[in-house]
Amino acid sequence: MEGSGRLLCILRQISRKTPIYSRLQKATYCSGIKTKPLDEVYQKEYENIEEEPAVQCGPNKAERVGPSTDTLTDTFGRQHTYLRISLSERCNLRCQYCMPENGVELTPSQKLLSSEEILRLSEMFVKEGVEKIRLTGGEPLVRKDVVEIIRGLNEFRDLGLQTIAMTTNGVTLARKLPALKEAGLDLINVSLDTLVPAKFEFISRRKGWDRVIKGIDTAIDLGYSPVKVNCVVMRGLNEEEICDFVAFTKDKNVDIRFIEYMPFDGNKWNSKKMVSYLEMVDTIKARWPDFSRMQDHPNDTSKAYHVPGFTGQVGFISSMSEHFCGTCNRIRLTADGNLKVCLFGNTEVSLRDVMRASPDDAELRDVISAAVKRKKKQHADYLEEIEDFKCPGDGMSMRTLSTSCTHSFTTLMPAGIVSATFLSTPQPWNTQIRQCWTGDEESMKYWETDRRARLAEAAERGDIEEDCDVTEYKQDHDNYRNISENISKSDCDSLTHVDTAGKTKMVDVGYKPDTVRTAVASATIHVGEKVFPLIKENKMKKGDVLSVSQLAGIMAAKRTSELIPLCHNIFISGVDVSFVLNEENHCIHITSSAKTAGKTGVEMEAIMAVSVAAITIYDMCKAVSKDMVISDIRLEQKTGGGLTGRKSLDIQLYMVWVLGLTGLKSPDIQLYMAWVQGLTGRKSPDVQLYMVLGPGVDGAEVSRYTFVYGLESRV
Numbered sequence: 001m002e003g004s005g006r007l008l009c010i011l012r013q014i015s016r017k018t019p020i021y022s023r024l025q026k027a028t029y030c031s032g033i034k035t036k037p038l039d040e041v042y043q044k045e046y047e048n049i050e051e052e053p054a055v056q057c058g059p060n061k062a063e064r065v066g067p068s069t070d071t072l073t074d075t076f077g078r079q080h081t082y083l084r085i086s087l088s089e090r091c092n093l094r095c096q097y098c099m100p101e102n103g104v105e106l107t108p109s110q111k112l113l114s115s116e117e118i119l120r121l122s123e124m125f126v127k128e129g130v131e132k133i134r135l136t137g138g139e140p141l142v143r144k145d146v147v148e149i150i151r152g153l154n155e156f157r158d159l160g161l162q163t164i165a166m167t168t169n170g171v172t173l174a175r176k177l178p179a180l181k182e183a184g185l186d187l188i189n190v191s192l193d194t195l196v197p198a199k200f201e202f203i204s205r206r207k208g209w210d211r212v213i214k215g216i217d218t219a220i221d222l223g224y225s226p227v228k229v230n231c232v233v234m235r236g237l238n239e240e241e242i243c244d245f246v247a248f249t250k251d252k253n254v255d256i257r258f259i260e261y262m263p264f265d266g267n268k269w270n271s272k273k274m275v276s277y278l279e280m281v282d283t284i285k286a287r288w289p290d291f292s293r294m295q296d297h298p299n300d301t302s303k304a305y306h307v308p309g310f311t312g313q314v315g316f317i318s319s320m321s322e323h324f325c326g327t328c329n330r331i332r333l334t335a336d337g338n339l340k341v342c343l344f345g346n347t348e349v350s351l352r353d354v355m356r357a358s359p360d361d362a363e364l365r366d367v368i369s370a371a372v373k374r375k376k377k378q379h380a381d382y383l384e385e386i387e388d389f390k391c392p393g394d395g396m397s398m399r400t401l402s403t404s405c406t407h408s409f410t411t412l413m414p415a416g417i418v419s420a421t422f423l424s425t426p427q428p429w430n431t432q433i434r435q436c437w438t439g440d441e442e443s444m445k446y447w448e449t450d451r452r453a454r455l456a457e458a459a460e461r462g463d464i465e466e467d468c469d470v471t472e473y474k475q476d477h478d479n480y481r482n483i484s485e486n487i488s489k490s491d492c493d494s495l496t497h498v499d500t501a502g503k504t505k506m507v508d509v510g511y512k513p514d515t516v517r518t519a520v521a522s523a524t525i526h527v528g529e530k531v532f533p534l535i536k537e538n539k540m541k542k543g544d545v546l547s548v549s550q551l552a553g554i555m556a557a558k559r560t561s562e563l564i565p566l567c568h569n570i571f572i573s574g575v576d577v578s579f580v581l582n583e584e585n586h587c588i589h590i591t592s593s594a595k596t597a598g599k600t601g602v603e604m605e606a607i608m609a610v611s612v613a614a615i616t617i618y619d620m621c622k623a624v625s626k627d628m629v630i631s632d633i634r635l636e637q638k639t640g641g642g643l644t645g646r647k648s649l650d651i652q653l654y655m656v657w658v659l660g661l662t663g664l665k666s667p668d669i670q671l672y673m674a675w676v677q678g679l680t681g682r683k684s685p686d687v688q689l690y691m692v693l694g695p696g697v698d699g700a701e702v703s704r705y706t707f708v709y710g711l712e713s714r715v
């Protein structure tokens, strides 16, 4: 709807929502060109309009919830009644999808907004029609004057401010929330991406899971309802926890909001890591078929759902697959005082400079109005620029890729019976994630360098928040060390493939018991500077190099016995191939893991997988350059084999759970682990856990414990 039609619509909205006629004095044409005051031109129409239900108007069907003035109305008729203020650029976590490991470059403190400046700007925004202010960041709670700021905002209720909200990582929430509430905080959103403490540490590169849970519980205890919990879902990292998170809403009044992973500068986003809203709904419906949609609130970013009978609810923030720009009512203020009219927009205008130059609000209003009028219709333009972004129509291919991820477990719940399939290998969890979290070189480096030293450095820099226990960060991380440290080098004392007469023979493994065996292999292909960017940006004419090579590797592993003469044909229960791109050296590191439950090992399959994946990369890229070198094909580690294997399992534990978790919790597993550690003298013993779960036992819960301890578990 263009011109006067849209304007009429706006007028209808305003008449419905705004009893104060004077607000109309400031309204202008939606084209953004300043014109005569509305009362002169459209008085007649205004008078003829009766109150009526919400009208969706304009090409974007903008829903007006608030009576913001023209200053905050954009050219698409969207009224911006929701201001998000970043209180700090700093953060006490380093979530991989959000911040680089060493944090962001910090603005000098004199350039940051003081609390007085934040309050002055807020007051002006509220006078212009902002009804909701959300404090965010960085991490808002690292700001020392946060309580004073909320107290100051609370003074603006009479001016029209209805809601003061905060989004926090929750690490220090439990302690600070009573004061925040007393100062006037109405709503709280807490971010939590995993229910597995050790995984939390991997994702956020800091400890603190238990603190966040405590923060959520404190918020519930203090009467916040619902407490919204934000979970960014990333394939290969936490997607398998979606149902666990839904189960979390069974008895807790929380609103779990699954967020589609969004691309931001340098956060290594790629479409394969993104799990779309519809895919998540499918996953949940497979377990709870009556999982259903609820009524959304206007302007909500999330689509509300629930499992009937559950206390809490679920939401999906589908910024990528189904954007909600049409009803956008948000603007943002950065910690250094820039106004950002769109989360994805590049344009920012400094309100700080205008404000510091003049005590008069009029100039500020003009600058804000001009910026709001420049706001684009939606962020799709930005997404189209991201070559890797594909609409979730191709969700199937994403799903296909994810099925090769060996560490993930599925929790299958046919009515009343709990069973779970655990495919994790007996390595510390971080190694498993490293294999699955493809292409993330930064994470690889992180685990490979001495984190204690780096944490001490961070503490010295003051990067770690004052009230976070630094000593906690410095704790020994032995638990997470790669198990390969503990596996002695293969004792090649005899060559079993050659018989005494020097002829070849296939070793009879018939007498060996079936045991679970895993192998990890790696290879490197140096592709050179011409080819590297084409692979990285997925621009190779022949197709998606990494996806094709991944499939080639997996297929090759399955056919190893046909190609290597004396190899046994074994049943492979899982195989995964992943890649890490090394920009500096223009090479790709390929890792594979293979798994079987049989009489002989799977290292040949793992080695085959990386070899063929490397050759396939060569094949896909040879038209661009033939200067590629495949090197360093090797076995990284091998586990399993029971008492007859060279790198034998330390122990197999059998456990039976029939009475639910009351009788068996994390400490029990800890106890067993201590016992096995004592028995074997190894810090990370190689343990296979067989579990028989009875009805009423939460398989997912049990799996979390075993996952944390890096146990191989079979149910």
Ligand SMILES: Nc1nc2c(ncn2[C@@H]2O[C@H](COP(=O)(O)OP(=O)(O)OP(=O)(O)O)[C@@H](O)[C@H]2O)c(=O)[nH]1
Pocket: 134, 136, 165, 167, 189, 228, 230, 259, 262, 300, 301, 302, 317, 319, 330, 343
């Ligand atoms: N596209 C887009 N996504 C946003 C915007 N604001 C928040 N989000 C998404 O919503 C997620 C959760 O943000 P929160 O800080 O909890 O805020 P919120 O969802 O607006 O909170 P409510 O006020 O409870 O609706 C973010 O991680 C983003 O993914 C926005 O302006 N545009």
Ligand SMILES: C[S@@+](CC[C@H](N)C(=O)[O-])C[C@H]1O[C@@H](n2cnc3c(N)ncnc32)[C@H](O)[C@@H]1O
Pocket: 091, 097, 098, 136, 137, 138, 139, 140, 167, 168, 169, 170, 189, 190, 191, 230, 231, 232, 259, 260, 261, 262, 263, 264, 267
């Ligand atoms: C940037 S954080 C700031 C507030 C606070 N530090 C926190 O983590 O809640 C606000 C929200 O943005 C989400 N977020 C950050 N990076 C994201 C990304 N790449 N994709 C989707 N959501 C993201 C976070 O999970 C969090 O819920």
Ligand code: SF4
Pocket: 091, 092, 093, 094, 095, 098, 099, 137, 138, 139, 169, 191
């Ligand atoms: S806690 Fe929030 S601001 Fe900090 S790194 Fe994580 S998402 Fe980003």
Ligand code: SF4
Pocket: 323, 324, 325, 326, 328, 329, 330, 341, 342, 343, 344, 345, 376, 377, 378, 379
């Ligand atoms: S991307 Fe921009 S326009 Fe779209 S909802 Fe977010 S802030 Fe609004």
